Amino acid sequence: MDSVLPPLVLVSGFGAFERVSENPSRAIARALVRRPLAGVQVEAVELPVSFARAPDVWDGFRRSLRRRPALFLALGVSK
Numbered sequence: 001m002d003s004v005l006p007p008l009v010l011v012s013g014f015g016a017f018e019r020v021s022e023n024p025s026r027a028i029a030r031a032l033v034r035r036p037l038a039g040v041q042v043e044a045v046e047l048p049v050s051f052a053r054a055p056d057v058w059d060g061f062r063r064s065l066r067r068r069p070a071l072f073l074a075l076g077v078s079k
């Protein structure tokens with residue numbers, strides 16, 4: 001019998017910036033990996049707070065996956 005994999009959800013959160021040493025978006029992304037909603041698999045990545053570096057980190061993360069995601073969830077915070 002073939003097993004059906006749950007939908008894959010990709011979540012991105014950002015790292016520290018300026019006076020924000022613990023970015024809530026990173027904390028939420030990590031929490032979703034530890035305790036995903038029922039019926040889904042969650043993978044998360046921490047992005048640098050940099051327009052120049054973030055796209056490369058995101059693209060590398062996506063290339064490392066073994067299957068196509070069903071949903072992308074991008075989290076952020078504003079001061």
